[in-house]
Amino acid sequence: MAAQRARARLRPEHLSSRKPEEAHPDDPRNSARPRRCRAVIGVAFDGLAYGSLLFLVSLGLSVQMGLMNFVNLAHGAFAMAGGFVAVVLMSRFGVPFLATLPIAFAATALAGAILERLLYRRLYGASHLDQVLFSIGLAFMSMAAATWIFGASQQPVRLPAFLRGQLHFAGADFGVYRLFLLAVVAALTLALVALLGGTRFGAQVRAAVDDARAARGLGIDVDRVFTAAFALGSGLAGLGGALGIDVLGLDAAFPLKFMVYFLLVVVVGGAGTLAGPLAAAMILGVCDVAAKYYVPALGAFTIYAVMVALLLAFPAGLLGRRA
Amino acid sequence: MSEAPQLPAARWHAAEVAVWVAACACYFLFPGYRVLASQVFIAALFALSLDLVLGYAGILTLGHAAFFGVGAYTAGLLAAHGWGEPLSGLAAAAAVAALAGFVVSFLVVRGEDLARLMVTLGIGLLVYEAANRAAWLTGGADGLQGVAMAKLLGLFAFDLEGRTAFVYSLAVLFAIFVAARRLAASPFGLSLRAIRENRARMPAIGAPVRRRLVAAFTLGAAIAGVAGALLAQTTQFVGLDSLAFGRSADVLIMLVLGGAGRLYGALVGPAVFMLAQDYLSGVNPVYWQFWLGLLLVAFVFVARGGILGALDRMRRRFARR
Numbered sequence: 203m204a205a206q207r208a209r210a211r212l213r214p215e216h217l218s219s220r221k222p223e224e225a226h227p228d229d230p231r232n233s234a235r236p237r238r239c240r241a242v243i244g245v246a247f248d249g250l251a252y253g254s255l256l257f258l259v260s261l262g263l264s265v266q267m268g269l270m271n272f273v274n275l276a277h278g279a280f281a282m283a284g285g286f287v288a289v290v291l292m293s294r295f296g297v298p299f300l301a302t303l304p305i306a307f308a309a310t311a312l313a314g315a316i317l318e319r320l321l322y323r324r325l326y327g328a329s330h331l332d333q334v335l336f337s338i339g340l341a342f343m344s345m346a347a348a349t350w351i352f353g354a355s356q357q358p359v360r361l362p363a364f365l366r367g368q369l370h371f372a373g374a375d376f377g378v379y380r381l382f383l384l385a386v387v388a389a390l391t392l393a394l395v396a397l398l399g400g401t402r403f404g405a406q407v408r409a410a411v412d413d414a415r416a417a418r419g420l421g422i423d424v425d426r427v428f429t430a431a432f433a434l435g436s437g438l439a440g441l442g443g444a445l446g447i448d449v450l451g452l453d454a455a456f457p458l459k460f461m462v463y464f465l466l467v468v469v470v471g472g473a474g475t476l477a478g479p480l481a482a483a484m485i486l487g488v489c490d491v492a493a494k495y496y497v498p499a500l501g502a503f504t505i506y507a508v509m510v511a512l513l514l515a516f517p518a519g520l521l522g523r524r525a
Numbered sequence: 526m527s528e529a530p531q532l533p534a535a536r537w538h539a540a541e542v543a544v545w546v547a548a549c550a551c552y553f554l555f556p557g558y559r560v561l562a563s564q565v566f567i568a569a570l571f572a573l574s575l576d577l578v579l580g581y582a583g584i585l586t587l588g589h590a591a592f593f594g595v596g597a598y599t600a601g602l603l604a605a606h607g608w609g610e611p612l613s614g615l616a617a618a619a620a621v622a623a624l625a626g627f628v629v630s631f632l633v634v635r636g637e638d639l640a641r642l643m644v645t646l647g648i649g650l651l652v653y654e655a656a657n658r659a660a661w662l663t664g665g666a667d668g669l670q671g672v673a674m675a676k677l678l679g680l681f682a683f684d685l686e687g688r689t690a691f692v693y694s695l696a697v698l699f700a701i702f703v704a705a706r707r708l709a710a711s712p713f714g715l716s717l718r719a720i721r722e723n724r725a726r727m728p729a730i731g732a733p734v735r736r737r738l739v740a741a742f743t744l745g746a747a748i749a750g751v752a753g754a755l756l757a758q759t760t761q762f763v764g765l766d767s768l769a770f771g772r773s774a775d776v777l778i779m780l781v782l783g784g785a786g787r788l789y790g791a792l793v794g795p796a797v798f799m800l801a802q803d804y805l806s807g808v809n810p811v812y813w814q815f816w817l818g819l820l821l822v823a824f825v826f827v828a829r830g831g832i833l834g835a836l837d838r839m840r841r842r843f844a845r846r
Contacts, residue, residue, distance in 0.1 A: 462646060
């Protein structure tokens, strides 16, 4: 039941409401080609919005896998935590949706920093098997805790009125919330580019990515850079989880349900850059939405096939740079 | 020096004999638990197959259930379409799973840990979704119905109390275990361990690394297929969960719990895991997942090497005194 609803969420709702039999026969827009054309625009738009969410959540994972060489299967748990922070703040304390977003960011960033200091840090040099076991364990615990506190059902979100509805533009409909998502992620990406490219902290992160030992030799406190980067990544994941309640859905199974997508963005995109994961997330988002719209009978099969094909075609990531 | 490999390890240690005698004794001691015991044996066989791939060859995989499920569906489909003879069903399942493993192995062997992890994860999900969508063949989410098994060897029918299932699974497990034990001590098994320890140096002594890994992965897939077929035959049902990610994760956990890279780890881990699961998820399934997660986290920090690794350490400390 919950899974069905989650899948329905992933499907572009406003597209499915525009099936041919519902369209008015006199409508000049109803001839075959423009309709297909509008559908293409709609699918691409929804795919980009979906991809931007994937990008936002996966960015932290990209840093962890690139910078610390850590396979973190529990990254989705931070996104889920951010989503639950937003839901609780809205439903129990009446905090407006937009105000919950920075709190979700801060709360998950703090949780990330604490967990990094206490647990993750000890496993940076460990084998990938140990990292996988540890992070699966963490994901299981987060899912069990979420089920215990919130139940297994899908969490509702009530968006403010100005973020609901559709914008009609150039003959196609665009969901206002998805436009908002794209704008937020674009702004955050620019901010991150500025942060990584133009500040001292950014220079330290880049140095540590390139060569942690040399960076240490230059007097950079690599440990602290790790913690800060981990916290930033976790916070972005939490923010993505909060922003994504309406698009991805939110329930206790979230960490495992989307684990593959996040991992894929990182592995296909190649770690250590911003552009790689961005491109991978957009490709993945558009492919997933398009596959579910055009060949719903195949379900998630298409996206997994794309995934395996991408992995085989780009073993070193799209941009060919790996830690 | 304590782990210097002996060649060939033909002699059976008394503790080994005791393990198998204990397994047989369960038939008489706990007649109410025969069905559960047969499930444990099947899980042990599955863990053994992963042990060859992960514990010996060092290939990190998160999609091993794909081969388990392929074997289960092969045996189940054969039985559902009139071929209910169990042993030939096992052989067919092993052959199909081995073929699948052979094909996949070329995609897996070429990468590093992370790439292997992703490719196996992707293929596991791909196979799951394919079975889910091909409902005309597999029954989809409802599972494969109408699996009707013939009598084992023409003599023993599969009964509800699990008598035949118990003996059948234990016999198959034992036969394959003996073969795996021999294999692990053979030059082939040693070369797998050497590849795991240092892949870069193995070509220098003339070992064909790629071919060895392909062979190990194919063999692991075949044994996983046998395990899946055993489950399909003894329960006379095949569900989608035989292919699910959860099964891949569970078998990994069982193996590591027992101790990866040791054959008996693949036996001890599933036994402890499944008894705990049977007890704890009877209390509350959510708690089970929480305790499992906590166990994993604690495990990575304090008990590397699994139960058998901990026993070894204790024994060594004891011997030093």
